[in-house]
Each structure stands twice: as structure tokens, then as C-alpha cells.
Amino acid sequence: xxxxxxxxxxxxxxxxxxxxxxxxxxxxxxxxxxxxxxxxxxxxxxxxxxxxxxxxxxxxxxxxxxxxxxxxxxxxxxxxxxxxxxxxxxxxxxxxxxxxxxxxxxxxxxxxxxxxxxxxxxxxxxxxxxxxxxxxxxxxxxxxxxxxxxxxxxxxxxxxxxxxxxxxxxxxxxxxxxxxxxxxxxxxxxxxxxxxxxxxxxxxxxxxxxxxxxxxxxxxxxxxxxxxxxxxxxxxxxxxxxxxxxxxxxxxxxxxxxxxxxxxxxxxxxxxxxxxxxxxxxxxxxxxxxxxxxxxxxxxxxxxxxxxxxxxxxxxxxxxxxxxxxxxxxxxxxxxxxxxxxxxxxxxxxx
Amino acid sequence: xxxxxxxxxxxxxxxxxxxxxxxxxxxxxxxxxxxxxxxxxxxxxxxxxxxxxxxxxxxxxxxxxxxxxxxxxxxxxxxxxxxxxxxxxxxxxxxxxxxxxxxxxxxxxxxxxxxxxxxxxxxxxxxxxxxxxxxxxxxxxxxxxxxxxxxxxxxxxxxxxxxxxxxxxxxxxxxxxxxxxxxxxxxxxxxxxxxxxxxxxxxxxxxxxxxxxxxxxxxxxxxxxxxxxxxxxxxxxxxxxxxxxxxxxxxxxxxxxxxxxxxxxxxxxxxxxxxxxxxxxxxxxxxxxxxxxxxxxxxxxxxxxxxxxxxxxxxxxxxxxxxxxxxxxx
Numbered sequence: 001x002x003x004x005x006x007x008x009x010x011x012x013x014x015x016x017x018x019x020x021x022x023x024x025x026x027x028x029x030x031x032x033x034x035x036x037x038x039x040x041x042x043x044x045x046x047x048x049x050x051x052x053x054x055x056x057x058x059x060x061x062x063x064x065x066x067x068x069x070x071x072x073x074x075x076x077x078x079x080x081x082x083x084x085x086x087x088x089x090x091x092x093x094x095x096x097x098x099x100x101x102x103x104x105x106x107x108x109x110x111x112x113x114x115x116x117x118x119x120x121x122x123x124x125x126x127x128x129x130x131x132x133x134x135x136x137x138x139x140x141x142x143x144x145x146x147x148x149x150x151x152x153x154x155x156x157x158x159x160x161x162x163x164x165x166x167x168x169x170x171x172x173x174x175x176x177x178x179x180x181x182x183x184x185x186x187x188x189x190x191x192x193x194x195x196x197x198x199x200x201x202x203x204x205x206x207x208x209x210x211x212x213x214x215x216x217x218x219x220x221x222x223x224x225x226x227x228x229x230x231x232x233x234x235x236x237x238x239x240x241x242x243x244x245x246x247x248x249x250x251x252x253x254x255x256x257x258x259x260x261x262x263x264x265x266x267x268x269x270x271x272x273x274x275x276x277x278x279x280x281x282x283x284x285x286x287x288x289x290x291x292x293x294x295x296x297x298x299x300x301x302x303x304x305x306x307x308x309x310x311x312x313x314x315x316x317x318x319x320x321x322x323x324x325x326x327x328x329x330x331x332x333x334x335x336x337x338x339x340x341x342x343x344x345x346x347x348x349x350x351x
Numbered sequence: 352x353x354x355x356x357x358x359x360x361x362x363x364x365x366x367x368x369x370x371x372x373x374x375x376x377x378x379x380x381x382x383x384x385x386x387x388x389x390x391x392x393x394x395x396x397x398x399x400x401x402x403x404x405x406x407x408x409x410x411x412x413x414x415x416x417x418x419x420x421x422x423x424x425x426x427x428x429x430x431x432x433x434x435x436x437x438x439x440x441x442x443x444x445x446x447x448x449x450x451x452x453x454x455x456x457x458x459x460x461x462x463x464x465x466x467x468x469x470x471x472x473x474x475x476x477x478x479x480x481x482x483x484x485x486x487x488x489x490x491x492x493x494x495x496x497x498x499x500x501x502x503x504x505x506x507x508x509x510x511x512x513x514x515x516x517x518x519x520x521x522x523x524x525x526x527x528x529x530x531x532x533x534x535x536x537x538x539x540x541x542x543x544x545x546x547x548x549x550x551x552x553x554x555x556x557x558x559x560x561x562x563x564x565x566x567x568x569x570x571x572x573x574x575x576x577x578x579x580x581x582x583x584x585x586x587x588x589x590x591x592x593x594x595x596x597x598x599x600x601x602x603x604x605x606x607x608x609x610x611x612x613x614x615x616x617x618x619x620x621x622x623x624x625x626x627x628x629x630x631x632x633x634x635x636x637x638x639x640x641x642x643x644x645x646x647x648x649x650x651x652x653x654x655x656x657x658x659x660x661x662x663x664x665x666x667x668x669x670x671x672x673x674x675x676x677x678x679x680x681x
Contacts (some may be wrong), residue, residue, distance in 0.1 A: 016615075037630045056506070076440040082476060082556075084476075084480070106482065122489040127657065128662075132662050132665060133665060134658075134661050134662065134665055135615055135616060137419060137476050137615075138419075138605075138615040138657075138661055139658070139661075141419075141656045142602075142607060142657040142658040142661065143654065143658070144654070145599070145602050145649055145650050145651070145653055145654030145657070146650075146654030146655060146658065147650070147654075148650060149649075149650035149651025149652070149653070149654050149655075150651055152647055152650050153647050153648045153650075153651045156647045212478075256677035260434060260484070263480055263481075263483075263484055266477075266480065267481075270477065276474050276477050277474065300500050302645065308492055308496075309488070311484045311485075311488040311491075312484065312488035312489065312492075314484060315361065315480075315482065315483065315484035315485035316424075316481065316485055317480060318477060318480065318481040319467060319473060319481035319482070319485075320476070322473045322474070322477050322478075323467065323471045323473055326471055326473065327471065329472075330472070333681065335535075
């Protein structure tokens with residue numbers, strides 16, 4: 001009986017149009033979207049080259065790979081873990097492809113090599129986190145150095161620069177005869193897939209459960225460690241995809257490829273509204289955050305701001321994205337406490 | 352009673368094992384290349400380890416509470432660069448004053464981390480991952496992308512780490528005094544014990560009146576302070592302030608800590624362990640520069656050492672827990 005009543009209440013609640021609109025307008029994703037629009041307006045005033053369809057499409061070359069790293073990172077962070085080794089997995093994957101290419105592998109083989117290397121590296125992380133039971137931050141800090149270290153130990157100060165011609169399509173090609181880069185479309189498709197898994201499958205629901213309480217999830221029959229392992233494996237696989245795109249785009253592999261990209265990927269996820277403590281967030285926020293950071297940097301590059309300013313911006317964005325919701329939370333809690341206190345006072349006066 | 356002594360043995364086994372490991376490693380190196388054991392090389396190893404010891408002790412406090420400070424390398428770069436720029440532009444200022452300024456800058460940066468974590472409730476990993484790039488970015492900004500090279504530094508400044516008292520180089524004295532201060536602080540002061548308690552069992556510590564905010568602010572401030580000191584010493588020792596200096600150094604400090612038996616989950620570890628861990632890392636780095644082409648393997652080897660030490664620690668902790676459980680059941 002009471003269950004039914006609660007459900008009815010909730011239905012009425014959810015269908016009340018006004019409530020839904022206010023909820024949407026006050027949501028983090030909407031704020032992000034407004035910021036994105038703001039950036040577009042701002043830069044189109046500053047630079048005449050910003051609001052150009054061809055330029056906007058081409059700009060996606062500079063952020064599609066990083067945004068692809070951010071997508072599976074949602075899984076990892078939702079479940080309360082973190083992976084700071086993704087950029088090093090990318091480097092290892094790129095190294096493996098360069099090595100295979102030097103031995104005469106074709107474009108198809110290279111893609112397989114890149115993906116398998118990424119997947120394997122991700123599984124190593126997953127194994128260390130779930131089987132040896134070392135915290136994910138510590139594991140991935142070590143593998144960050146191991147994965148890139150392998151590439152550095154063998155490549156030294158050399159580089160692989162010979163890739164088959166067909167291989168160039170993934171990172172440099174456009175869809176058909178249009179001006180839409182393959183990378184950008186690939187990113188959107190991957191975002192759809194990740195979004196589907198996140199919001200429409202039991203796997204996704206389990207991620208939220210684990211992030212909110214790993215022990216409660218375990219007691220309700222979720223195999224927490226298997227899911228965390230899968231998260232790291234998927235993360236590695238996507239790092240392999242990003243490696244294919246990046247290597248194909250720049251056509252060379254050095255040990256220092258994609259240094260510091262883990263910071264950018266994590267920034268996108270956190271800026272997208274995924275709680276760093278796990279259990280909260282969605283795909284829309286992260287996709288909007290990807291576009292936001294991507295076009296912010298594109299605009300900054302158009303007005304000749306240097307790379308150091310962009311490094312500072314990324315770091316600051318990461319901190320601000322976590323700090324602002326926390327401060328709002330504290331303010332809200334204080335206000336609640338305040339009103340409760342004054343209510344108590346009123347009651348006392350009344351009695 | 353028997354299990355109790357066993358637990359004690361297990362807890363105290365770390366330092367002797369490390370000493371044994373260090374001696375064994377030195378023996379192997381001496382057999383492989385006799386010039387390794389020369390007094391000048393041994394002094395070099397100690398000097399090279401000194402900066403690592405100083406910064407690792409700061410990192411130790413942060414890890415002890417279950418956090419991590421990824422910004423130490425960038426902090427070193429910023430304070431080292433700032434100190435070198437002061438030296439370049441105002442050669443009249445005494446290097447000791449510059450050292451103080453560098454430490455103050457490092458402390459300031461550490462306090463930024465501390466405020467973010469303690470008052471802003473930003474997880475340590477995110478806060479320091481962010482400031483790692485912010486500090487590094489500002490290093491480029493203040494240096495305008497330029498280096499400060501040896502001929503732009505004054506002799507007294509470059510002599511700061513190299514000069515000696517009683518035949519022992521200043522750099523080693525610095526490490527010695529910092530270690531002694533940490534030893535005293537962690538063992539005999541209230542704040543030191545509070546750091547252990549927050550790392551061991553946070554809710555219990557808070558319930559008996561330890562302020563988590565105060566402890567978090569304190570540890571990041573200390574970590575920043577020693578990084579600032581290390582920054583000045585680094586720039587003076589290598590007679591160059593480069594924008595990329597100490598990049599990746601955070602991993603070495605974490606390595607020294609986990610090698611020294613500090614648990615990444617927080618709560619356990621000792622100053623002596625960290626000291627030995629840092630010495631071992633210094634030894635390893637030194638011997639890698641002596642073997643041809645080994646420098647390229649440094650990154651890989653460091654990562655492997657960190658992961659094996661952590662796995663070892665975790666297995667040991669599990670054995671301890673099991674013994675404690677058995678004792679309780681008995």
C-alpha cells in the first residue's frame with residue numbers, strides 16, 4: 001500500500017512539468033552547456049576565424065583522442081577508482097604499433113596490435129587492483145612509469161616514423177567527401193556506446209551501486225571486483241583506440257607521446273560532473289565538457305595564448321570543477337543547519 | 352604470547368631487510384665495477400640521495416594519512432626557479448636568505464594544496480594532480496621559458512650545497528637535520544602522533560578529538576616546505592634551473608616511501624624506513640648512470656620497484672591481519 005503511494009507521489013513529482021524544467025535548468029550539464037555557448041559567443045567576437053564550419057570541424061582533431069580517453073574513465077571513476085596510467089598505455093600501444101609497422105605489418109594488423117596492447121595493459125592494472133588488492137591510485141602511478149618505461153627502454157631516443165599509407169586514414173581522414181573528421185564521428189559513436197552501457201544496461205546500474213557503497217553492492221550479490229577489473233580492461237582498450245588515432249594522425253611514435261594526457265582525461269570526466277568519490281555522473285556532462293575544453297583551447301590557440309597558459313588552465317579547471325560543487329554542498333549544509341536551528345528556536349519560543 | 356612476538360618481528364623486520372638489501376647491492380656493484388666503492392662515488396651517492404630523502408619525508412606524512420602529493424616535483428621546479436631568478440637578478444643577496452625565501456615559497460604552495468584538501472574537501476589526488484600542472488605552468492611563466500645557467504648564478508649560491516662543515520658536505524647536513532627533525536616530530540610531538548592516528552583509523556581519531564582538517568593542512572604544508580627547500584638545493588647543486596627540472600620526481604618519492612614500508616593505505620611506516628628507502632633509490636640511480644645506456648631503463652625499473660614493493664607490503668599486511676585475528680580467536 002504505502003509502496004504504491006510513494007510510487008504515485010514520485011510519478012506525480014516527475015511528471016510535474018515545472019519541477020522537471022527547474023531541475024534541468026539547475027543541473028550541472030545545463031551550466032556546462034551555457035558555458036559552452038558562452039565560449040562560442042566570446043571567441044566569435046574575439047576572432048573572425050572561430051565561427052567557421054570548416055575550422056570548427058578541423059578543431060576536433062585536437063581533442064577527439066583525449067575525449068575518447070575520458071569516456072571509459074567515467075566507468076573507472078564511477079566505481080570509485082582512478083586510472084592515471086592511460087597516457088602511458090597509449091604510449092605503449094603506439095610503441096607496439098610502431099614496432100609491428102617496422103616489421104612490415106599492414107594497417108589492419110596495426111589496429112589489432114594497438115587495441116590488444118591497450119587491452120592487455122588495462123588488464124594488468126585490473127589484476128593488480130582487484131587480485132593483489134593495491135589501491136588503484138598507487139597501482140596506476142607505478143604502471144604509468146612501467147608502460148612508458150618499456151617504450152623508453154627499447155626506443156631510447158629513436159622514433160618509429162614509418163607507417164603504411166592506408167593507416168593514415170584513422171587520424172587524418174574525413175567521412176566521405178565531407179569536412180567531418182573520422183576521429184570526431186568515431187568519438188561520437190563511442191560516446192553513444194558508453195552512454196548506452198552506462199544508462200541502459202545492468203552493468204551501468206551496478207557501477208552506480210558500487211560507487212555509492214561497494215560493500216552494500218557486494219552483499220547484494222554484485223561481483224564488485226569483476227566489474228572493477230572490466231573497467232580497467234575497457235579503459236586500456238580505449239587507450240589503445242586513442243593510440244591508433246593519435247599515431248595515425250601524427251605518423252610517428254616517440255616514448256614521450258601523449259605525456260600528461262591522463263590529466264586532461266580526468267579533467268574532462270570531473271568537469272563533466274562525475275563525482276570523484278564515485279557513484280554520480282552521466283554521459284552528457286562528459287561529452288559537453290569534452291566540447292567545452294576542446295573549443296576553449298581552440299579559441300585560446302586562435303588568439304595566440306601559449307601552451308603554458310593551457311597547462312595552467314587544465315589544472316585549474318580540474319580543481320575548480322571539484323571545488324565548486326564541494327563549496328556549494330558546504331554552503332547548502334550550513335544553510336540547512338541554520339534553518340533547522342531557527343526552527344528549533346521558534347519551537348522553543350512557542351512552547 | 353608467541354604470536355605477539357611474531358607480529359613484532361614482522362613489523363620490525365623492514366629496516367634490517369633494507370639495510371641488508373643495500374649492502375648486498377653495494378657488494379654486487381663493487382664486484383661488477385670496482386670504481387663504485389671509491390669514497391668520492393659514495394659521497395656522491397649520499398649527496399644524490401639527500402634531496403630525495405628530504406622530499407620523501409614530506410611525501411611520507413601525506414601517504415601516512417592515506418593521501419598522495421603529486422605536486423612535489425612541480426613545487427621543486429617552481430621554488431628552484433624562483434630562487435635562481437632571485438640569485439641571478441640580485442647577486443648581492445646571501446644564499447641563506449634565498450634558501451629561506453625558497454622554503455617560504457614551497458610552504459606557500461604546500462598551503463594551497465593543504466587548503467584545497469582540508470577546507471575545500473578536494474581529494475588529495477585531484478588537488479595535487481591539478482596543482483602539479485598549475486605549478487609547472489607558472490614555472491614557465493616566471494622563467495619566460497628560459498633557463499638559469501651556471502654562469503648566471505653566483506658562486507656562494509652554487510656553494511650552498513657543496514660547502515662543508517667538518518668535512519661533510521652541507522647537502523648531507525641538510526638531509527641529516529631534516530631527518531632528525533622528522534624523527535623527533537613523528538615520535539615525540541602531539542601533532543606527529545595525530546598524523547599516525549588519522550592514517551590508522553580516521554573515525555576513531557576524530558572521535559577522540561583529533562582535527563582532521565588541521566592534520567591535512569599541516570601535512571601538505573610540511574610537504575610543500577621541504578619541497579621548497581629541495582628546490583633551492585636542487586638548482587644550486589646542479590648549477591642550473593631548468594623548467595622541466597624534477598619532472599617525475601614524485602614517483603621517486605613515492606617509491607622511497609613504499610620501499611621503506613609505508614603502507615599506501617595509510618597509517619603505518621617509519622622515518623627510518625623512508626630514509627633507507629630513499630638511500631636505496633639513490634644507490635640505484637647512481638649505479639644506473641654508471642652502466643652504459645641504463646639511464647633509458649630508469650623509468651621502467653622505478654615503476655617495477657614501486658609495484659613490487661607495494662605488492663610485498665600488501666602481502667605482509669595481510670599476514671599481520673591474519674595473525675592478529677588468530678590471536679583474537681585464541
